[in-house]
Amino acid sequence: MPPKERNIAMMGYRSVGKSSLSIQFVEGQFVDSYDPTIENTFTKVTRVNSQDYSVKLVDTAGQDEYSIFPVQYSMDFHGYVLVYSITSQKSFEVIKIIYEKLLEVICKKYVPVVLVGNKTDLHQERTVSTAEGRKLAESWRAAFLETSAKQNESVADIFHHLLMLIENENGNPQEKSSCIVS
């Protein structure tokens, strides 16, 4: 069977580890330096349940509560990885706002999402509990994972979970929406 093509966007507040998770998944390494992203695209073929997927992973620039949702990420994407850091309450608040804006822009009540609490290796600095993260994901009907890009903890699981959620949606990418009110 040929690989199925899947477009996935990584979104979240600045410095939560979107690039580090992408690089860990695609290249299997952790680079301990901080270089703010404008936009990067990665591709990787991965196999889940005997099916190959060609994943196009778009690592977006960090967003904050004031950012307008970048409209280019609202169409032709099959699913989203929404990342916060377990050491940053601010990043947890921002991810809620990003999710609300995403739903608004795509005009749908449901979109395949994995909510990710990254940086679990920094457990002494934790300010967002696992229960809080799980509760938020449940309210979105999203999958939830806590990860460490640094220690390669549960990183591949993010993408495998998301590919499964997309499969349940029959792999329909988000279509261009006509209900944006400007």
Ligand SMILES: Nc1nc2c(ncn2[C@@H]2O[C@H](COP(=O)(O)OP(=O)(O)OP(=O)(O)O)[C@@H](O)[C@H]2O)c(=O)[nH]1
């Ligand atoms: N300890 C620890 N540090 C991490 C982890 N993931 C990322 N970092 C660090 O956090 C900083 C930001 O990581 P990035 O991957 O650049 O974060 P980003 O979300 O892509 O940042 P923007 O491009 O600004 O949006 C870097 O110094 C990383 O090394 C992790 O799991 N554990």
